Amino acid sequence: MAKTIEAIVAGVRSGEIDPVALVDQHLKLIEENEPSTNAFITVLADHARQKAGEIASRVAAGDPVGRLAGVPVAVKDNLCLRGAPTTCASRILEHWHPPYDATVLSRLLAEDAIIVGKTNMDEFAMGSSTEHSARGPTHNPRDMTRVPGGSSGGSAAAVAARFAQAALGSDTGGSIRQPAAFCGVVGLKPTYGLVSRYGLVAFASSLDQVGPLAGSVADAALLLEIIAGHDHMDSTSLDAPAPRLAGQAADSAEGLSIGIVRELSDGADPEVKRRLDEAAESLERAGARVESCSIPEVSYALPAYYLLAPAEASSNLARYDGVRYGLRVNAADTPTMNARTRSVGFGAEVKRRIMLGTYALRAGYYDAYYGQAQRVRTLLIRAFDAAYERYDALLSPTAPTTAFRLKERVEDPIAMYLSDVCTIPSNLAGHPAISVPFGTGEAGMPVGVQVMAPALAEAVMVRVATILEQAAP
Amino acid sequence: MSAYGSERQRRREGGARDYEGFECVVGLEVHCELLTATKLFCGCKNAFGDEPNTNTCPVCLGLPGSLPVLNGHAVELAMRIGLALNCTVQPSIFHRKNYFYPDMPKDYQISQYDIPINTDGYLDLPSGARVGIVRAHIEEDTGKTTHSGGGGRIHDAMYSLVDYNRAGVPLVEIVSEPDIRSGEQAREYVSELRAVLVAVGASDGRMEEGSLRVDANVSVRRPGEPFGTRCEIKNLNSLRSLGRAVDYETRRQVDLLVSGGAVAQETRHWDEQAGHTVVMRSKEEAEDYRYFPEPDLVPLAPDAAWQERISRAMAPLPAGRRRALLDSVGAEGPAMVERVATVVAQDLDGYVMAAVDAGAPGALALSRAANELAAACAEDASLLDALEPGHFASLVAMEARGDLTATQAKAVLAEMLTSGEPPEAIASRKGFEALDPGSLRRAVEEVVAANSAEWERYKEGEAKMAQFFVGQVMKATRQKADGKAVMALLADLLRGSAGAP
Structure with a gap:
């Protein structure tokens, strides 16, 4: 069993672990396996070694070090880091260096985490396989012929391949949880507003959340504690303190009531369903009351999401116009320059979603599309609220299948979109959800079980996830 | 009289126009830059005339990952404007107005759409007319583009430069009802509105610096008939331009209708030098702004205590x-x-x-x-x-x-x-003590005696010589004389000498 973050930090603080050696160990693995994995867009080897050296000297000098001292962390390439390129896996931002740090990265750095690299992703986080990247696809470390999921596929692969102890991703419709499930790691999407979005390059602002991917529930929970909490730079940031999650007792599920959402499980592969049933049984054994439940509204989540998210994206991505930064393809006049830049700079999936979103927001059609989708969103939130009157947490597969093969779905957008059918409802509701590895399915690929909880109920969610982790085959 | 007086005189004359039985109908959109220390959504300085692109940051440059945070002082000034314009001040939300333009960093403008902060007010003009206010909402300003080479026009410019110092400067857009009926009244409305905005501390009122910008929607109709098709007039940089442009545009539309034509809905540009409007874009070219609620901001709901505090602290209007x-x-x-x-x-x-x-x-x-x-x-x-x-x-x-x-x-x-x-x-x-009547009469007589040739001309009816004598008396009395009293004495002397054989 790999070390937890807690153990690493204790080791660094006591001097048993040399942060430089630890970083070198990870960089060596990257050097050996990254060419075939392609988990990173940028590896920050020099930065990481330098930072590790600083931490080592502070420890040697007896100075205090942070709660992530010496821990190698990978971060998704849509998080702004001063001094490194932030490309969002897009040609349009190929050479863009942000002049500021995302709040979540400032918080990691303030706790002495070591950022080893910026991870690969679907362009602007639009995709479920990390194949829509201008830098080529990431391969699943568990089976290099398969996708790692997406859009935070690089972060999930980096953790699975031990390139980093943990990673940050972003989750708009499942982009942390689905790749976590595909790669056999833990992935957590926090309550909307719990984690600052300042410095996260926007895809769909009302859905985007930054969250951790890690080898264990405890590591993910600790990372969340550190990045969570109010940020005055983000107006949608909740005025809530960071949750206390670490060190929670999770030996019993006594008193917990858990519902398995039928609409999210019925369509899953038989082997995925079997693992879900086993997960439910393990919770019952731990003392929880578990039963099947129905939330019919979740069936409308996917179509609503594919109106709302592209609509917001069409506006959020308008700024990539060749005027101020990023790619510019020159032309005789500004509108032509804008059009050529965007034609060359964006990939097919991004263009598809910009067109979908632009269409959905047209004058005269707003109410039929965007307006209707917002009403579905409201109904979904009410349905969840009603369910949470009966249940402390809800259970479902994280994805209907295990990791599919590279190129299998890339030409079939609908099939690709369907791999997020179980994760999207939590984004629309703004609720937290976590994916925990629970055995394997077809071809020995990992299966993820999703635990969903009401807004700001991360503690309950982590408790259930920890029980599942301990019971996992 | 000052230049101000003659200005007023000219305006009165410009007020009355004959439009062959038509009346002009005007609604105005006034953009007011708010006098805040910082911009609407970031901490950058809100200042006019600084070195280009020095008051910028990731937020107002719309850099990837940046997010807006609303300036509370801007909200307060917007509420003051709403209260001064007798509006309903209400909880509101922000929308995104989407269109591509190089001086707009995000290629959308954060504005208010169907739920603005201030609605349904009015402004009473000094002349007694009342102009309805549809809304007065908060939005961000754009940057400023300068076209270089080829004479500074966009079509033949070699390149364009953008200054983003103005991007994100807070604005309140005040939209009037179409209650205005002449160029003169349009001027009166903007003049009074400007005074109100200055009085509440929201604006410095400087039209020439662009801190107050006016667009006019002009249509014509026969009184009592439904509104005609309107044209939006842009580039009105002074009260004078506004009055002239409205009068010109009214005339143009009336001439069109009288000659059997029809007014096309379009946006027109006022050319101050040429004194006419020219078409900028037609309705068919109008943009679809794809408004939707701004997901990066939360609803704005000023609590009652805040509103009460602002209401109490309002300066007299x-x-x-x-x-x-x-x-x-x-x-x-x-x-x-x-x-x-x-x-x-x-x-x-x-x-x-x-x-x-x-x-x-x-x-x-x-x-x-x-x-x-x-x-x-x-x-x-x-x-x-x-x-x-x-x-x-x-x-x-x-x-x-x-x-x-x-x-x-x-x-x-x-x-x-x-x-x-x-x-x-x-x-x-200055030795200004009032002269007693006796001394003044002596002074006048002395001046008359010393200037006999001029006195003869005065006697022969050359009225302007009176000014000469007043001037001479003033000089002699070191400005102590009262001009009117001197005139009376001169008239008196004239009568006296005329009476002599």
Whole structure:
């Protein structure tokens, strides 16, 4: 069993672990396996070694070090880091260096985490396989012929391949949880507003959340504690303190009531369903009351999401116009320059979603599309609220299948979109959800079980996830 | 009379127009840059005229990953505007208005759409008309583009430069009902609105610097008929442009209709030099802005206590100050109303009130303020810094008692503005003591005797020679003489000499 973050930090603080050696160990693995994995867009080897050296000297000098001292962390390439390129896996931002740090990265750095690299992703986080990247696809470390999921596929692969102890991703419709499930790691999407979005390059602002991917529930929970909490730079940031999650007792599920959402499980592969049933049984054994439940509204989540998210994206991505930064393809006049830049700079999936979103927001059609989708969103939130009157947490597969093969779905957008059918409802509701590895399915690929909880109920969610982790085959 | 007076005269004449039975219908959209220290959504300085692109940051440059945070002071100023315009101030939300333009960093503007902060108000004009206010909402300004090469026009420019210092500057857009009926009334509305915006501390009112920008929606109809097709007129950089453009556009539309044509809905550009409007874009080219609620901001719901605090702290508005001043000086009639308007517009009512409080006659105080002080103000507003209200009151009292002639009073006032001294000290240094009637008559007779040739010409009916004699008497008495009294004495002497054989 790999070390937890807690153990690493204790080791660094006591001097048993040399942060430089630890970083070198990870960089060596990257050097050996990254060419075939392609988990990173940028590896920050020099930065990481330098930072590790600083931490080592502070420890040697007896100075205090942070709660992530010496821990190698990978971060998704849509998080702004001063001094490194932030490309969002897009040609349009190929050479863009942000002049500021995302709040979540400032918080990691303030706790002495070591950022080893910026991870690969679907362009602007639009995709479920990390194949829509201008830098080529990431391969699943568990089976290099398969996708790692997406859009935070690089972060999930980096953790699975031990390139980093943990990673940050972003989750708009499942982009942390689905790749976590595909790669056999833990992935957590926090309550909307719990984690600052300042410095996260926007895809769909009302859905985007930054969250951790890690080898264990405890590591993910600790990372969340550190990045969570109010940020005055983000107006949608909740005025809530960071949750206390670490060190929670999770030996019993006594008193917990858990519902398995039928609409999210019925369509899953038989082997995925079997693992879900086993997960439910393990919770019952731990003392929880578990039963099947129905939330019919979740069936409308996917179509609503594919109106709302592209609509917001069409506006959020308008700024990539060749005027101020990023790619510019020159032309005789500004509108032509804008059009050529965007034609060359964006990939097919991004263009598809910009067109979908632009269409959905047209004058005269707003109410039929965007307006209707917002009403579905409201109904979904009410349905969840009603369910949470009966249940402390809800259970479902994280994805209907295990990791599919590279190129299998890339030409079939609908099939690709369907791999997020179980994760999207939590984004629309703004609720937290976590994916925990629970055995394997077809071809020995990992299966993820999703635990969903009401807004700001991360503690309950982590408790259930920890029980599942301990019971996992 | 000051230049101000002749301006008013010209405006009155411009007010009445004959449009062959048509009336013009105008609604105005006024963009007011708010006088905040920082921008609407970030901490960058809100300042005019700084070195280009020095007041910028990731937020107002719309860099990837940046997010807006609403400026509370801008909200407060918007609420003050709403209250001053008798609006309903309500909980509101922000929308994104999407369109591509290089000076708009995010390629969308954060604005308010169907739920603005202020709705349904009105503004009463000095002339008595009431103009309805549809809404007064908050939005961010864009950057400023300069086209270089090829004569500075966009079509043949070699390149364009964008200054993002203005990007994200807070604006309130005030949309009027189509209640305005002439170019003259449009000017009056903007002039009064500007005074209100300045009074509540929301704006510096400088149209020439673009801190107040006006677009006019103009249509024509026969009175009582439904509204005609409207054109939006842009590039109105002064009150003068506004009045001229509305009059021109009305004429253009009436001519079109009278000659059997139809007005096309379009956006037109006012060319101040040429004195006409030209088409910028037609309705078919109009953008679809794809408005949707701004997901990066939360709803704006000012609590009752905040609103109450703002409402209590509101400065008196121009209309109220005009009423108070009229009451205080006890004046009536259009000339007095106009003087009161001038005095309040130039922020001089405090002087008149002080004089009245000190017992000086209101009409005289009003006259000195509306003429001499207003003229000085128009030249250099900082001149008033030296003038104490108590000194102004003393001056008016001295003139009213006859201690100073009108000419002397004006001379003393001019010096008070530069030196800040009390009028008594200036008058005594200048040797201004009123002449007794006997001395004045002797002085006039001496001047007449010394200028016999001129006196002959005066006697023969050359009326302008009177000015010569007044001037000579003034010189002889070191400005102590009262011009009117000299004129009376000259007339008296003329009658006397005409009576002689």
